[in-house]
Amino acid sequence: RKEVEQDPGPFNVPEGATVAFNCTYSNSASQSFFWYRQDCRKEPKLLMSVYSSGNEDGRFTAQLNRASQYISLLIRDSKLSDSATYLCVVNEGNNAGNMLTFGGGTRLMVKP
Amino acid sequence: EPEVTQTPSHQVTQMGQEVILRCVPISNHLYFYWYRQILGQKVEFLVSFYNNEISEKSEIFDDQFSVERPDGSNFTLKIRSTKLEDSAMYFCASVSGRGDYGYTFGSGTRLTVV
Numbered sequence: 001r002k003e004v005e006q007d008p009g010p011f012n013v014p015e016g017a018t019v020a021f022n023c024t025y026s027n028s029a030s031q032s033f034f035w036y037r038q039d040c041r042k043e044p045k046l047l048m049s050v051y052s053s054g055n056e057d058g059r060f061t062a063q064l065n066r067a068s069q070y071i072s073l074l075i076r077d078s079k080l081s082d083s084a085t086y087l088c089v090v091n092e093g094n095n096a097g098n099m100l101t102f103g104g105g106t107r108l109m110v111k112p
Numbered sequence: 113e114p115e116v117t118q119t120p121s122h123q124v125t126q127m128g129q130e131v132i133l134r135c136v137p138i139s140n141h142l143y144f145y146w147y148r149q150i151l152g153q154k155v156e157f158l159v160s161f162y163n164n165e166i167s168e169k170s171e172i173f174d175d176q177f178s179v180e181r182p183d184g185s186n187f188t189l190k191i192r193s194t195k196l197e198d199s200a201m202y203f204c205a206s207v208s209g210r211g212d213y214g215y216t217f218g219s220g221t222r223l224t225v226v
Contacts, residue, residue, distance in 0.1 A: 034214060043203055043217040044155060087155070099168055100147075100215065102155040 002027045004103035006088050012109045017078045021106045023071040023088030030101075032091035033064055035073045037084045038105060044087055047073075078110045114138040116218035118204050124224045125194055133189045133221045135204030142209040144187045146179065147217075148172070148200040155203070161187065162209075194225045 003026040013019050025033075033050035048055065050062040050071055061074040071088055088103035117136040125131050137144050146158040159169040159179055166179065178190045187206075191198055201222050205215040 041201070041222075043219050045217070046214040049214055099145075099157040099160060099170070100155075101157070104154045 002030075002090075002092055002101050004088055004090050004101050006086075006103035006106045008104055008106060010107040010109050012111060013078055014111055015078060015080060017110075018074065018076045019078055019108060020075075021073045021086055021088075021108075023073075023103055025069050025071070025088075025090045025101070027090065027092055027101075028069060030069075030090045030092055033062075033071050034089040034091070034100075035060075035062055035071075036087040036089050036102075038087055039084050044089075044102075047086070075108075078108075080110050080112065083108055083110045114216070116204055116206055116216050118202075118218035118221050120221060121219065122222045122224070124226060127196060127225055128193050130190065130192050131194060131223065133191075133202050133204075133223070135187045135189070135218055136185055137187055137204065137206035138208075138216060139185070140208060141206035141216075143167075143207045144181070145205040145207075145215070146189045147203045147205060149203065149220075150197075150200045158189070191223075194223075196225050199223055199225045 006023045035047040036044040037047045038044045048057050050064045054063045059076045063072045085105040085107045087105045090101045092098045119134045144161045147155050149155045157170045159173045160167045180188050201220045203220045204218040207215045
C-alpha cells in the first residue's frame with residue numbers, strides 16, 4: 001500500500017515566523033513530488049514541485065531526501081494569507097498519467 | 113490563467129439515484145483525472161484517462177463508476193445507484209503531460225447523497 005504521511009498539526013505560528021513541515025512516503029519508486037495548498041473546502045492548488053537538488057520559490061523552500069524518503073517544506077516570514085492546509089503529494093511513477101498519492105495535510109494557522 | 117471547470121458546484125441526490133458530474137479540462141491537456149475527498153479525509157485517486165481510455169483506476173472505482181469524454185471537451189464521471197458513503201467532494205484534474213506533472217484541479221463538485 002502506497003502511503004504519504006504528514007503531521008496533521010495544526011501549527012499555530014505568529015506572523016513573520018519560520019515554519020517547517022515534513023512528509024514521508026512509502027513507495028521508493030516514486031518519481032515526482034509536490035507541495036499543494038488547500039484552503040477550507042476548496043480544491044488543492046499546486047504550490048511547488050520538489051526537485052532532488054532542493055528548490056526555492058520566494059519564501060518557500062522544498063527539499064527531497066530520496067534515501068530517507070522524506071520531503072520538507074520551509075516557509076519563511078509567514079503571512080496571514082499562508083493559513084491553509086499543506087498537502088504533500090507524490091506521483092507514483094515517472095509519467096504524468098500516474099496517480100497522485102496525497103498526504104493527509106498539515107494545517108497551518110498564522111496569527112497576527 | 114487556464115482553468116479546469118466543474119459543474120455543478122453542489123449536487124444533492126437521493127440514495128439509489130444516478131448522478132453525472134461534469135468537467136471541462138484545460139484545452140491542450142492530455143491527461144484527465146477524477147479524485148474525491150470525503151469531508152475531513154485525504155484526497156483519493158479514482159481514475160485517470162488518456163487517449164480516450166482509462167489508463168489507471170483505484171479500487172474505489174468499481175462498477176458503480178464510469179467516465180466518458182463524449183465530445184472532445186467535456187469529461188464526465190457517472191455514479192450509478194449512489195450510496196450515502198459516496199457523499200464527498202469530487203475533483204477533476206488535468207495535466208499537459210509535456211514535461212509538467214503539476215496537476216490543475218477544478219473547484220470541485222460537492223455531492224451529498226441523502
